[in-house]
Amino acid sequence: MTRSGLKLSGVSAAYRDTPVLHHLDLEVNQGELLVVLGPSGAGKSTLLRVVAGLQAATTGRVLIGGRDVTALRPGRRNVSMVFQSYALFPHLTALDNITFGLEVRDMPRKAARERAAAAAATVGCAHLLDRRPGQLSGGERQRVALARALVREPDLFLLDEPLSNLDLELRTETRGELKALHARLGVTTVHVTHDQTEALVLADRLAVLRDGRLEQLGTPDEIWRTPATVFVARFVGSPAMNLLPADGPLTPDGAPAARPPGHRIGFRPEAVRLGDVGTPAAVERVDVVGEDAYAYLRLAGDGPVITARVPSASRPFPGEPVRAAVRWADVHVFDGDGRRVTGA
Known part of the structure; x- marks a missing residue:
């Protein structure tokens, strides 16, 4: 069995008097890249601060590499954190920023600079050290912030929305670099983001957080294909998963004759087929995104609106009547509490 790189056991935390994390249990395997995904206010950054020792847990324990660090100061946890703002000293060169943490720990200057140069080369900023x-x-x-984190040779990397200040093209490029860097180094990493694409691309496993509680933990494929709750189903995916009452206007092909009251069915836009059979609908709007188009359909006259993903070359047009169908095999069923019903 893989030794745990990080384990949170019953961890709670508060901001002033407001609870933020609620008895959180979470385990990250050694060498794993875990992405924590959730909306603003979910407790993602608080989780990182508790692990780093920058904020005390009100209950529970934090273990890094099997060592209980709950009561240790940040400097004794051997954790490196990259902040959203990068937190670089503006008056120091990149080289001095990278070596700063080593020199305050009394590492000889020459050795610190040699290690900094190696870290800078690893993340592709060796040519920037004098700036x-x-x-x-x-x-x-x-890149400089990553080199500064890397130079300490930590047991754990903590990345707090490190790509959020980059433009789209650079964010896409840097995502790939981060994934490759983790594959080379194999350091246990917890990466926090609100960007679902970033989370799905980077993660070995994905933890979806909501209001300080863990909604689901699994591989990106598991999160996408078998969302555990309505929240996960709607939060992961763009456009979001369609949700309808189980006894609503659309009856998927092959659906059982009786469906429990209070249950909801969910299906992704790509599961909707437009053709000659199915539930009557009217096209309200169509958004074209390259080869794809997203048609927003009003079901059965004045029914709910669902989204269908179709090829842009064969898309319908606003005002056009269509028929929408979905296979039961593509449908998820959620109970009245918003939890996925297995075997439905």
Whole structure:
């Protein structure tokens, strides 16, 4: 069995008097890249701060590499954290920023600089070492911050939305670099984000957080294909999963004759088929995104609106009557509490 790189056992935390994390149990395997995904206010950054020792847990224990660090100061946890703002000293060069943590721990200057140069080469910023943060782009500052984290040779990396300040093209490029870097180094990593694409691309496993509670933990494929709750089903996916009452206007092909009251069915936009059979609908809006189009359909006259993903070349047009059908095999069923019903 893989030794745990990080384990949270019954961890709670509060901001002033407001509870943020609620008896959270979470285990990250050694060498794993776990992405924590959730909306603003879910408790993602608080989780990182508790692990790093920057904020005390009100209950529970934090273990890193099997060692209980709950009562240890941040400097004794051997954790490196990359902040959303990068937190570089503006008056220091990139090299001095990278070596700062080593030198305050009394590492000889020559040895610190040799290690810094190696870390900078690993993340592709060796040519920037004589520049100050104000002379660097956002992507370059992010690389320096990663080198500063890497140079400590930590047991655990904590990344707090490190890509959020980058433009779309650079964010996509840097995502790939982060994934490759983790594959080379194999350091246990917890990466926090609200960006579902980033989470699905990077994660070995994905933890979906809501209001300080764990909604679901699994591989990206498991989260996508078998969402445990309505929240996960709606939060992961763009456009979001369609949700309808189980006894509503659309009856999927092959659905059982009787469906429990209070249950809801969910299906992704790509599961909707437009053709000559199915539930009557009217096209309210169509959004074209390259080869794909997203048609927003009003079911059965004044019924609910669902989204269908169709090829843009064969898309319907607003006002056009269509028929929408879904296979029962593509449907998820959720009970009255919003939990997925297995075997439905």
